[in-house]
Amino acid sequence: MSSSPSQTDPLSRLREALAEAAAEAVPAGDASPATLEPPGAGGEGDYATNAALVLAKPAGEPPREVAERIAAGLSARLGDELESAQVAGPGFVNLTLSDGWHVAALSEVASAGQGWGAGSADPPLRVNVEFVSANPTGPIHVGGTRNAAYGDSLARLLAFTGNDVHREFYVNDAGSQVVVLGESVKARARGEEPPEGGYQGDYVEALAADIPGAADLPVDEVARAAVALMVAEAERSLARMRIVFDDWFHEHTLHEGEPSAVGRSLAAMGDQDRTFEEDGALWLRTTAFGDDKDRVLMRSSGEHTYFASDIAYHRDKLDRGFDLLIDVWGADHHGYVDRMQAAFEASGGEPGALELVIMQLVHLVEGGERAKMSKRAGEFVTLEDLIDDIGVDAARWFLLARSHETTIELDLALAREQSSENPVYYVQYAHARACSILERAAREGQEAGGKPASLHPSERALVRRLLEFPDEVAEAAARRAPHRIATWALAAAQDFSAFYRDCPVVGAEPDVAAFRLELCAATRDVLARALDLLGVTAPESMERDDQIR
RNA sequence: GCCCCUGUAGCUCAGCUGGAUAGAGCAGCGGCCUUCUAAGCCGCAGGUCCCAGGUUCGAAUCCUGGCGGGGGCACCA
Numbered sequence: 001m002s003s004s005p006s007q008t009d010p011l012s013r014l015r016e017a018l019a020e021a022a023a024e025a026v027p028a029g030d031a032s033p034a035t036l037e038p039p040g041a042g043g044e045g046d047y048a049t050n051a052a053l054v055l056a057k058p059a060g061e062p063p064r065e066v067a068e069r070i071a072a073g074l075s076a077r078l079g080d081e082l083e084s085a086q087v088a089g090p091g092f093v094n095l096t097l098s099d100g101w102h103v104a105a106l107s108e109v110a111s112a113g114q115g116w117g118a119g120s121a122d123p124p125l126r127v128n129v130e131f132v133s134a135n136p137t138g139p140i141h142v143g144g145t146r147n148a149a150y151g152d153s154l155a156r157l158l159a160f161t162g163n164d165v166h167r168e169f170y171v172n173d174a175g176s177q178v179v180v181l182g183e184s185v186k187a188r189a190r191g192e193e194p195p196e197g198g199y200q201g202d203y204v205e206a207l208a209a210d211i212p213g214a215a216d217l218p219v220d221e222v223a224r225a226a227v228a229l230m231v232a233e234a235e236r237s238l239a240r241m242r243i244v245f246d247d248w249f250h251e252h253t254l255h256e257g258e259p260s261a262v263g264r265s266l267a268a269m270g271d272q273d274r275t276f277e278e279d280g281a282l283w284l285r286t287t288a289f290g291d292d293k294d295r296v297l298m299r300s301s302g303e304h305t306y307f308a309s310d311i312a313y314h315r316d317k318l319d320r321g322f323d324l325l326i327d328v329w330g331a332d333h334h335g336y337v338d339r340m341q342a343a344f345e346a347s348g349g350e351p352g353a354l355e356l357v358i359m360q361l362v363h364l365v366e367g368g369e370r371a372k373m374s375k376r377a378g379e380f381v382t383l384e385d386l387i388d389d390i391g392v393d394a395a396r397w398f399l400l401a402r403s404h405e406t407t408i409e410l411d412l413a414l415a416r417e418q419s420s421e422n423p424v425y426y427v428q429y430a431h432a433r434a435c436s437i438l439e440r441a442a443r444e445g446q447e448a449g450g451k452p453a454s455l456h457p458s459e460r461a462l463v464r465r466l467l468e469f470p471d472e473v474a475e476a477a478a479r480r481a482p483h484r485i486a487t488w489a490l491a492a493a494q495d496f497s498a499f500y501r502d503c504p505v506v507g508a509e510p511d512v513a514a515f516r517l518e519l520c521a522a523t524r525d526v527l528a529r530a531l532d533l534l535g536v537t538a539p540e541s542m543e544r545d546d547q548i549r
Numbered sequence: 550g551c552c553c554c555u556g557u558a559g560c561u562c563a564g565c566u567g568g569a570u571a572g573a574g575c576a577g578c579g580g581c582c583u584u585c586u587a588a589g590c591c592g593c594a595g596g597u598c599c600c601a602g603g604u605u606c607g608a609a610u611c612c613u614g615g616c617g618g619g620g621g622c623a624c625c626a
Contacts, residue, residue, distance in 0.1 A: 033566095035568080037568095039569075040568075040569050040570080040571085041569075041570045041571075041572090042569035042570050043569060043570095048568090048569085050567095050568055050569095053568070053606080053607080056606080057606090063606080088569075089568085089569045090568080090569070090606070090607075091606090092568080092569065135626065137626090172626065175625080175626045176625075176626070177625080177626050178626090279624080280624085281624050282624095283624090292551080292552080292622090293622095295623095295624095296623085296624045297624095298624085299624040300624060301624075303624090305623095305624070305625085305626090306625080306626050331553085331554075331619085331620050331621080332620070332621070333621085334552080334553050334554080334620070334621060334622095335552075335553080335620090335621045335622050336621095336622095337552090337553080338552080338553095358553070358554075358620095360554060360555080360619080360620080361554095361619075361620070363619095365561090401562085401563090401574095402561085402562060402563080403562090403563085405553095405554060405555080406554075406555065406562075407554080407555075407618095407619060407620090408561090408562090409560090409561060409562090410561095411560090411561075411575085414561090414574090414575070418588070421574085421575065421576095421588095422574095422575095422588085423573090423574060423575090425588055426574090426588075426589090428588090429586080429588055429589075432586075432588090433585080433586065433589090436585070436586065437585050439585095440585060441585085483562095483563080484563090486563095487562095487563055487564085487573080490563095490573070490574075491573080494573085497589070497590070498590090500585080500589085500590090501589085501590055501591085504584075504585065505585060506584095506585045507584090507585085520585095541586085542586075542588060
């Protein structure tokens, strides 16, 4: 999928000028791998490019000589926009853009507002993001909460980059675990202990109390009622997390009808000779598609496996017209990735049309001590416990701020802290401050959009930070990495704080004040968008409600 | 045994499809509230980027081999 930012934003135009200057300097070379980025610690200027280093070999010349020509070409193309282009180090070209370029660039960000960084994927894809999909036999716990935050934020990113996104929760309501749930609830309703291997948590007793006549109803009816209650509770909990699913897909529907979806899928794979019988069971030859062993579809007992349902389910998603399926799974399911991919292809899916994202674990810590995950069997920290404790904003931030590929140590003491020590409040505070300045300026009748004679370095740095956002969004979406947005937002909040410190708005000379107001408005909008992509609120004010810190 | 993730500052982590003197938050030390929110700001200190080879003008980043941590390898869901 490509989701390139607008071709006409200031950075894209800079890259275009660079590409032209590079092609002119080394006609035989390909400068497309060259970077244009903020310089590293050793460099000066606003942007640095390694184009000359990339092109030195095809040019057959020392990099610094190539760099000189590129610098000259850029100067010729950019005119007043370019303050200087210096060759440095082994052959970098360091660019310093003029204040005028920054002012013009900001006005583009400001006029895009919250749409800054929005993409138009080409082509737009119909994407099905399936996430959480926790078994309806118990509450959603912390791992599922991370999965929820990630899946939702990924969906937001994919939508913002121009795709048609569908959020889906798969309810495993057809397996033997559901029967066990029914038995456990029924036992509790009769005042008995759940059976061996049954569900032990307090919620089982709550279910028993909420299902009229549970003690005497048939187990399958109790089970059905219990699943319905658990699903409703999951829906409520997820809504508290600001997550709304488009579809709650029930596994049992795959077994309804004649032939059922599962039956049709088995028959189709059979027709293609991709299944075989052995030891009284029906197997899928997943080894033909990269799995390390073949897998059972139908047990010798005649019952299908969950795997058979999964295959039919993914087939169903394709049949509903999605171009791309993304499944977000917990770490404990990574062993199923190869077989699912193999089965997906065996059942006619295009390689690449199914992505399986594995979430690593969450460890809760409390001020350095490993928090107790389970006091006794059946008790664990749930989604509800977590957001009651630290709040939705902090929960989403801390679960999203790190790569899904890494295990999280979530410090509850830090996340609970409503103070400067907590990064999520820091970012929200930057947003609130921007709002506060704008509100005050509006009261005093100041207007945004001036052209000051010169800019402060903090203003320039903040403008460039905002200009990064479209690339950051595209990268985060393409790499399925929402944590990049959190990293960017923190850096942007820091840049805004520097600007706030160095550049008073109210009381500044009119053109200066007008420019700074525009910068505040743009920062407010882009920060709000970044927070929204994470599902974190962007408050307009954060008045302290107590002075004790 | 095989598979996946991971090893970067005291702690938690960014950076990883190669770029210059490796960053942030927290913790530590020292400063800053008659000024648009001190839920803030400034400064200091803090590193064999797990180890060893290799590729490259250039490696935290790529390759190979080790070592450590976590998770997973059902006719369970």
